[in-house]
Amino acid sequence: MTAPPAAGATADAAPAPRAGGRRPGLPPTVRYLGGRVLTALVSLLAVMVTSFFLFRVLPGDPVTALTQGRAVTVEQLEAMRRDFGLDQPLPQQFLDYCLGMLTLDFGTSYQYRVPVSDLILERLGPTLLLAGTGTLIAAVLGLVLGTRAGWRRGSVMDRVDTGVALTLWSVPSFWLGLLLIVLLASGAGLFPTSGMSTPGVTGPLNVALDVAHHMVLPVATMVAVVYAQYMMIMRSSLVDEAGADYLTTARAKGLRDALVLRRHAVPNALLPTVTLIFLNLGRVVSGVILIETVFAWPGLGSLFYSGLRVPDLPIVQALFVVFAGSVILMNLLADLVYPLLDPRVRT
Amino acid sequence: MARSQERPGRRAAAALAALKSSAAAVLAAALAALPAAPAAASPDSGGGEGDTLTIAVSQPVDSLSPFLAQRLISTTIHRLAYDYLTNYDPETNETIPALAESWETTDEGRTWTFTIRDDVEWSDGRPLTAEDIAWTYTTMMEDEGAATANGNFVANFESATAVNDTTLRIELAEPQATMLALDIPIVPKHVWEDVEDFGAFNNDEDFPIVGSGPFVITDHRANQSITLEANDDYWREPPKFDRLVFRYMPEKDAQVEALRAGEVSFIAELTPAQADALRETENIAVNEATGKRFQAFTINPGARTQDGEEFGDGHPALTDRVLRQAIMRAIDKDEIVESVYGGYAEPAGGYIPARYENYHWEPDPDQALSFDVDAANEMLDDAGYETGDDGVRVSPDGDRLELRLHVHNDRPDYVAMGRLIDERLADIGIEIDNQTVDPGVLSDALYNGTYDLIFTGWSVNPDPDYVLGIHTCDALPVERGTMRTDAYFCDEEYDRLYEQQLANYDDPEGRAEQVRQMQEILYEEAVVNVLTYADTLEAYRTDQISDIQVQPDPGGNIWGQDGHWAWTSATPAQTQAASGPSVPAWALAGAGVLALVAVVGGVVLLRRRSATAEDRE
Numbered sequence: 001m002t003a004p005p006a007a008g009a010t011a012d013a014a015p016a017p018r019a020g021g022r023r024p025g026l027p028p029t030v031r032y033l034g035g036r037v038l039t040a041l042v043s044l045l046a047v048m049v050t051s052f053f054l055f056r057v058l059p060g061d062p063v064t065a066l067t068q069g070r071a072v073t074v075e076q077l078e079a080m081r082r083d084f085g086l087d088q089p090l091p092q093q094f095l096d097y098c099l100g101m102l103t104l105d106f107g108t109s110y111q112y113r114v115p116v117s118d119l120i121l122e123r124l125g126p127t128l129l130l131a132g133t134g135t136l137i138a139a140v141l142g143l144v145l146g147t148r149a150g151w152r153r154g155s156v157m158d159r160v161d162t163g164v165a166l167t168l169w170s171v172p173s174f175w176l177g178l179l180l181i182v183l184l185a186s187g188a189g190l191f192p193t194s195g196m197s198t199p200g201v202t203g204p205l206n207v208a209l210d211v212a213h214h215m216v217l218p219v220a221t222m223v224a225v226v227y228a229q230y231m232m233i234m235r236s237s238l239v240d241e242a243g244a245d246y247l248t249t250a251r252a253k254g255l256r257d258a259l260v261l262r263r264h265a266v267p268n269a270l271l272p273t274v275t276l277i278f279l280n281l282g283r284v285v286s287g288v289i290l291i292e293t294v295f296a297w298p299g300l301g302s303l304f305y306s307g308l309r310v311p312d313l314p315i316v317q318a319l320f321v322v323f324a325g326s327v328i329l330m331n332l333l334a335d336l337v338y339p340l341l342d343p344r345v346r347t
Numbered sequence: 348m349a350r351s352q353e354r355p356g357r358r359a360a361a362a363l364a365a366l367k368s369s370a371a372a373v374l375a376a377a378l379a380a381l382p383a384a385p386a387a388a389s390p391d392s393g394g395g396e397g398d399t400l401t402i403a404v405s406q407p408v409d410s411l412s413p414f415l416a417q418r419l420i421s422t423t424i425h426r427l428a429y430d431y432l433t434n435y436d437p438e439t440n441e442t443i444p445a446l447a448e449s450w451e452t453t454d455e456g457r458t459w460t461f462t463i464r465d466d467v468e469w470s471d472g473r474p475l476t477a478e479d480i481a482w483t484y485t486t487m488m489e490d491e492g493a494a495t496a497n498g499n500f501v502a503n504f505e506s507a508t509a510v511n512d513t514t515l516r517i518e519l520a521e522p523q524a525t526m527l528a529l530d531i532p533i534v535p536k537h538v539w540e541d542v543e544d545f546g547a548f549n550n551d552e553d554f555p556i557v558g559s560g561p562f563v564i565t566d567h568r569a570n571q572s573i574t575l576e577a578n579d580d581y582w583r584e585p586p587k588f589d590r591l592v593f594r595y596m597p598e599k600d601a602q603v604e605a606l607r608a609g610e611v612s613f614i615a616e617l618t619p620a621q622a623d624a625l626r627e628t629e630n631i632a633v634n635e636a637t638g639k640r641f642q643a644f645t646i647n648p649g650a651r652t653q654d655g656e657e658f659g660d661g662h663p664a665l666t667d668r669v670l671r672q673a674i675m676r677a678i679d680k681d682e683i684v685e686s687v688y689g690g691y692a693e694p695a696g697g698y699i700p701a702r703y704e705n706y707h708w709e710p711d712p713d714q715a716l717s718f719d720v721d722a723a724n725e726m727l728d729d730a731g732y733e734t735g736d737d738g739v740r741v742s743p744d745g746d747r748l749e750l751r752l753h754v755h756n757d758r759p760d761y762v763a764m765g766r767l768i769d770e771r772l773a774d775i776g777i778e779i780d781n782q783t784v785d786p787g788v789l790s791d792a793l794y795n796g797t798y799d800l801i802f803t804g805w806s807v808n809p810d811p812d813y814v815l816g817i818h819t820c821d822a823l824p825v826e827r828g829t830m831r832t833d834a835y836f837c838d839e840e841y842d843r844l845y846e847q848q849l850a851n852y853d854d855p856e857g858r859a860e861q862v863r864q865m866q867e868i869l870y871e872e873a874v875v876n877v878l879t880y881a882d883t884l885e886a887y888r889t890d891q892i893s894d895i896q897v898q899p900d901p902g903g904n905i906w907g908q909d910g911h912w913a914w915t916s917a918t919p920a921q922t923q924a925a926s927g928p929s930v931p932a933w934a935l936a937g938a939g940v941l942a943l944v945a946v947v948g949g950v951v952l953l954r955r956r957s958a959t960a961e962d963r964e
Contacts, residue, residue: 060787061794064831070417071813074831076498079491083546111409113547122569178600186608193605199572199592200399296596298570306407311787 033336040332047324051317052097058311062086062110065310084110084313101321107314111306116318119303126196127299130215130292131284134222139277141223142230143270149231150238150269151261162235169228177221177294184217191217194296218295222288226280233276237269244268271341275334282330283323397589398919400892403602403611404593407570412550413532414486414493419907420593422530426911427575427591428558429532432461432480432515437912438900440703440809442527446480447515456522456852461515467582469535470555470563477509482536484517492546499813500529524852528810530909533559561586561915570595586915606631612891615906617884618759619689630890636883636897636904637702641695642760642804643877644752644768645834646671650796651823658827659796662750664742669730671873674800675716676723677775678768680878687763688881695877697866699811702880702899705859706811708866716873723775732776740776748776750799753792754783761802764878768800794828796835803833803875809909812849815865818875819845836874841865883907893920 026034063080081087085096100107106116145165149158168176185193192198192214201210241247242265250260289301296302300319307315406420413425434445447461467475484507486493487500494501501507505518517526538557542548550556555576556564561583562575573593577586594611596602602614603621607628617625617633626633647661648671664670680694693701697708710716731743740748750772754765762783769779779800784792792798805814816822817832819842824830848861869875883904887895896916897903905913 058787059785059791061790064790064794065787066417070496071499072831073499073502074825074829075502076494077831079498080495083492108547113410113415113549178598178604181601181604186604189608193608193610194596194598194601195571195594197568197571199566199568199574199594294598294601296571296594296598296601298568298595302570302597 029339032339036332036335040328043328044321044325047328048098048101048321051320051324052094054320055311055313055316056090058308060311062310062313066111097317106318109307109315110312111310111315112312116314119315120300120318120322123298123300123303126297127292127301128284129211130218130297130299131222131288133215134219134226134288135277135280135284137219138223138227139230139273139280142227142232143234143273145227146231146234146273147238147261147266147269150235150242151265153235153239153242158235161231165228165231168224169226171225172290173221173225173288174290174294176224177218177291180217180221181294194294196297214295218288218291218297221291221294230273230276234269234273237272238265241265241269274337274341278330278334278337279327282327284326398587399590399592400588400613400914400917400919401592401594401611402914403596403605403614405595405597405599405602405616407595408567408573410549410551411556411564411567412545412548413496413534414545415495415549417496423907424564424573424575424593425532426560426908427562427914428556428560428564429534430467430475430559431532432529433527435809435898435909437896437898437908437910437916440899440909442809446475446533450527452526452852456850457519459517459519459526460510461517463513463515464582465513467559468580469557469559470578471535471538471557473535473537474512475533475535475559476512477515478512479536480515480533481507481509482540483531483533486539486545487531490545492544495546497531500525500531522850522852524849524858525810525812526852528808528812530808535559561911562591581915584915587918588914591914606886606888609888609891613885613887613905615883615885617886619691619884622691622884622886623689625886630888631886632889633884633886634897634905635691636885637693637902638700638880638883639702639808639904639907640804640806640881640883641698641700641877642764642802642879642881643695643875644800644802645836645875646674646873647796647799647801648835648872648874650827650835651837652827653820653823653825656827659798661796662746662748662799663744664732664746664748665750665799667730667742668872669726670732670742670748672716672871673723673726673730673775674772674777675873675876676719676726677771677777678876678878679718679771681718682771683764683767683879686767687760688879691882691884692879693882695879696870697863698814698869698875698877699862699866700807700880702902703807703809703811705855706862708863708870710867710870716870720771720774727775734776738776739778747778749778749780751780751782753789753798753801754781755786755789755802756783757786758802760881765802793833794824794830796827801833806907811862815845815848815862818869834875836869836872838868838872841868844868890920892917894918 062084063077063086066080067077078087085093088096097107104117106120108114109116109119112119142165145161149161152158181193185191194214196214197207197210198214201207244265247260247264250264251257255263289305291297292299292301293305300322303315304319304323306312307319404420406418408416408421408424409418410416410421411424413429416422416425430446432445432447433442435441436443446463446467448464450459450461452459461477461480463477463480465474469475484501484504487498488494488504488507503520503523505520507515507517510516519526535557551567554565554567558564558578561578561581563578564573565576566572566574572595575591575593577589579585594605596605596611599616599618599621602611603617603625605611606614606625622633622635625631646665647659649657649661649663649666650659651657684690684692684694696710699706699708701707727740732740732748735741735747742748752765752768755761765781765783769781772779789801793801807814818834818836820837820839821842822830822832823835823837844861844865848858848865851858851861883906885905887905894916895905895918896912897905898908898910898912
C-alpha cells in the first residue's frame with residue numbers, strides 16, 4: 001500500500017541528499033531500505049498487540065463453547081480454564097502472550113490440544129498450493145487478457161472479455177464452487193467433489209496426480225473469480241500508455257504493432273500490476289476461506305474459521321499475526337523490488 | 348538492422364509465451380491427472396483390498412484420545428475402536444452386557460461388582476482384563492487431564508479395583524442409578540500407562556492404534572480423513588465392511604453432491620429440503636429417524652445464584668408463572684413442525700423426546716398448555732395484565748410486556764421459529780424484541796441473566812440423568828457468570844425427585860415414573876419450554892450399502908448411535924463393484940483434455956495469424 005506514494009515522494013526528494021548530503025554515513029539506498037524495514041517492524045508489533053485484544057472482545061467463552069451440549073462437572077470446567085490460562089488476570093495473560101509471540105511459541109490450541117505452530121505448518125502447504133497456483137494462473141491469465149483488451153480498447157473482443165471478467169468477479173466464489181461441483185463433479189463425474197486427496201493412494205507420482213486432480217475445481221473457481229482484478233489493472237494501465245509519445249515514435253520508426261506492444265507498452269504498463277501481484281502474494285497465506293470450505297480443502301482458511309467459532313484464542317491470534325505479517329512482508333518486498341523495476345524510485 | 352532490433356522484442360515475446368505455456372502446463376498437468384483418477388471416483392478402490400464404506404462428516408476430529416475427545420465425530424470413532432462396560436441395545440436402547448457379562452450390587456447400591464468377559468483381546472494380541480478397566484477409571488479419578496472429557500461419570504466413585512482378571516469392583520460415595528450408562532471407552536493399560544501428560548496426549552502417532560472394538564484406527568489425516576480397518580477377531584460378530592473411511596467435508600451441500608456422485612456412501616444431518624431432493628434420486632435411500640434432540644426456549648424467571656443473590660435484568664413480570672404459561676398457550680407447536688421443519692418433526696410434550704418411550708411424558712389433554720390464543724388472553728386478563736393503548740399489555744406492576752428473544756444466528760430452524768414466536772405472542776399483546784445474534788453473544792446474555800426468552804436444545808442420551816440434573820438448584824451458578832446450564836430453574840419438589848431417581852438403582856420402572864413426574868413439574872412451571880423433537884434426516888447409497896441397523900429399531904437413526912451397531916451391521920451391496928460412472932469419466936476426461944488442447948492451440952494459432960496479417964498490411 002505504501003509503495004505508490006513512496007515512489008513519488010522519494011523521486012521528489014532525490015536531489016536533496018545529493019545537494020546537501022545531510023547524513024554522510026548513510027547512503028540514500030540504505031536509508032530507504034532501513035526506513036521500510038523499520039516501518040514493517042512497527043506494523044508487525046501493532047498487529048501483535050491488536051491481535052491479543054481483538055479476539056478477547058469476541059463474545060462467548062471458549063470453555064463453555066467447547067463443552068456445549070456435553071455432560072461436564074464444574075470441576076472439569078475449572079480444570080479446562082486453568083489449563084488454557086484463562087483463570088489468570090488479563091495483564092498476566094497479555095504478558096504470557098507477548099513472551100510467547102516473541103519466542104514464536106503460539107501456545108496450544110484449545111480444541112485440538114496441539115501446538116498452534118504445528119497446526120499452522122501442517123495447513124500452510126495445502127493453502128500455498130491452492131492459493132499459490134490460483135494466484136499464478138489468475139495473474140498470467142489476467143495479464144494476457146488485459147493486454148489484449150487494453151491494446152484494442154473498444155473492440156468487440158475487449159467488450160466481451162471485460163464483460164465476462166467483471167461478471168465472474170461479481171459471482172460469489174462459494175456459489176460458483178458449488179455450481180462447478182454440481183456440473184462437473186457429481187454431474188459429469190470428471191472430478192472429485194471435494195477434499196485434497198483420496199485415502200489409500202500411495203506412491204509419489206500417484207499422490208501428485210491425485211492431488212492435482214482434486215485441485216482442478218477449487219483452482220478453477222479461484223481463478224475465475226479473481227483474474228478480473230489483474231486484467232482490469234493491466235488493461236487500464238495499458239490504455240494509459242496507449243497515447244504516449246514514445247509509442248508514436250516507435251511506430252514512426254517502422255516497428256510492427258505487435259513489437260510496439262511487447263517491447264514498449266507492456267513493460268511500462270506492467271508496474272502497477274506487479275504491485276498488485278505482490279500485495280496478493282501476501283494474501284495467499286490467508287487463503288481463500290470460502291473456497292477451502294466448499295471444497296473441504298485442509299488449509300489455513302478453514303483452520304481460521306474453525307478457530308473463530310470457539311473462539312480458539314491461540315489459533316486465531318497466531319493466524320491473525322501470520323496473515324497480517326505475510327501481507328506486511330510482501331509489502332516490504334514490493335517496496336524493496338520497486339527500485340529494481342522502476343528507475344524513478346532509485347535515489 | 349531490423350534483425351538486431353528484433354532480438355529484445357523476441358525475448359519479451361518469448362517470456363510472454365513462456366508464461367502462457369506455463370499456465371497451460373499447470374492446467375494440462377491438472378487435467379492429465381484425470382486418467383489416474385477413476386480410482387478416486389469409486390469408494391471401494393480407495394486403498395487396499397475389500398469393501399470400503401465412506402462416510403461424510405461435518406466436523407474435524409478434535410482428539411483421538413478417549414480422555415479428551417468431546418466432539419460427536421470423535422466419540423463415534425471411539426465407539427468403533429474401543430469397548431465399554433455395557434452397551435445399549437440397538438433395537439430397544441436398553442442396557443445390555445458388553446465387557447461386563449453380569450453385575451450385582453451390594454451395600455445398598457454403594458458397591459458394584461462386575462464380571463468381565465475373559466475372551467476379549469486387544470488388537471495387539473494381549474488379553475483385556477478387569478485391570479485395564481480399573482486403571483482407565485482410576486486414571487480419570489486421579490488425573491485432571493484424563494478427566495477432561497468424561498470426568499462426570501466417575502465424579503461419584505470412591506474407588507475402582509480389579510479383584511482378579513475377571514472381576515471389577517467399584518465403590519461409590521452415594522448410590523447412583525447411572526452405573527450401567529458409563530460412556531467411557533476402556534483403553535489398554537499396557538499402552539497408556541507410559542503417557543506423561545493426559546491433557547496433551549492425542550493418541551494419534553502410533554498407527555494402528557491399539558483398541559478392542561470392532562474396528563481398528565489405522566490412519567488419520569488431520570482435517571481430511573480417518574480410516575479404520577475391521578477387527579476380524581472381534582468378540583461380537585465382526586463387521587461386514589473391511590474398511591471405514593470418515594471424510595471431513597464441512598459444506599453440507601458439497602456432501603450431498605458427493606453422495607450423488609457415489610464418492611461417499613452416507614451423509615447425516617440433512618435439512619428437510621435436502622432430504623426431499625434426495626428422496627427422488629435413484630440408488631439413494633433417505634432415513635427419517637425420530638430425534639434424540641429437543642428444541643426449546645427457556646424463560647428467565649429471574650437469574651440468581653445458589654445463595655439467592657439476584658442479578659441480570661430479566662423482565663420482572665416473568666417471575667409470574669401465569670404469564671409464562673400464557674406464553675406457552677399462545678405458541679402453536681404444530682405450526683412450527685409444518686413451517687419450520689416441513690413436517691420432519693414432532694410437536695413436543697415433555698422434556699424427554701418421544702423416542703425414549705420409557706421416560707417420555709405427555710401432558711394430559713385437559714391440563715395441557717396447548718395452543719389456544721383465547722385461553723391465553725383470558726389467563727392474562729384474569730391475572731390483571733391490561734392491554735395498553737398500543738395493543739401491548741402492561742403487568743400489574745406497571746411494566747410494559749416487551750420481551751427480548753435471543754436466537755442463534757447460525758441455526759436456521761431457530762431463526763424461523765423466532766419469527767413465528769414474534770407473531771404468535773403479538774396475538775396476546777406481548778411485543779418481542781427479536782435479537783438474532785452470534786451464539787457467543789447469546790451465551791453471554793444467558794450467563795449474565797440479561798435475557799427474557801432464549802433458545803436452547805439438548806441431545807438426550809438413553810440415560811436421561813444429565814439433562815435432568817441441569818435443572819436442579821445445584822446447577823444454579825455459584826457466582827454470577829459461572830452457570831453450566833441453560834435456565835435459572837430451581838424447584839424443591841423437582842430436586843427431591845431428582846435425588847430419588849438417581850439413587851433408584853434397583854427399580855427401573857419406579858425410576859422412570861419419577862423421571863416422568865419431574866417432566867410434569869418442568870412443563871407446569873413453563874421455564875424450560877420444549878417446542879419440538881426434530882427428526883434426524885440422513886441418506887445412504889443403496890447400491891453401496893444393502894442393509895444397515897438403525898437405533899432404536901424401527902424409526903431410529905444411523906449417525907450418532909449409542910453403540911457401534913450401524914457400522915458393524917452395514918452390509919456391502921453386491922452391485923458395488925460395478926460403479927457406473929467411472930468408465931464414461933475416462934472417456935469424458937480424455938475428450939475434455941483434447942478439447943482444451945484444441946481450444947488453447949486454436950486461440951494461439953489464430954492470434955499469431957491475425958497478428959502477422961495485421962502487421963503485413
